[in-house]
Amino acid sequence: MMSDPEESVRLQGYGEMKLRTAIATVMPLAPRERAEAAIFRVRDGVRVAASEIAELASEWGIAPAPEVRSPSLAPEPHWPDIVRGMVREAPLPSLMVAFLLGVLVSRR
Structure with a gap:
């Protein structure tokens, strides 16, 4: 069927627009x-x-x-690699503060 992309249509919840704009608005939806x-x-x-x-x-x-895709199908994150990268990039004073806070919390 031949449809004019400049034809006026009404997209429910969005209002009146051109057909091409309405389709471009609808297609990215789930x-x-x-x-x-x-x-x-x-x-x-x-x-x-x-x-x-x-x-x-x-x-x-x-x-x-x-x-x-379902989250259960996603690959497992490699948490040791993620934490190692975060520690590698963190400045030394913040690492020292984190260590001392960890010691204080574990002692209580």
């Missing part, structure tokens, strides 16, 4: 939010189908937001 977004044509009040939005976005080079 998939669930993108599915709930509603774009209505001003000329006849008809809702633009989600399949048409996806088709126009790919035609115009507007990429959707990437799928976010």
Whole structure:
């Protein structure tokens, strides 16, 4: 379907804008939010189908937001390496203060 990128539409929750702007606003949203977004044509009040939005976005080079992976699938942080890097970059007086505070706290 040929849609004019300069056609006036109303994006629910955002107001009236051009079709290209509405699609550029919707595509970075998370998939669930993108599915709930509603774009209505001003000329006849008809809702633009989600399949048409996806088709126009790919035609115009507007990429959707990437799928976010579950935090449980993310690699484990290497905490010893992170702490070692922090200690290496810290100034000596702050390291001494941290050590002394640690000694005081452990004695109580």
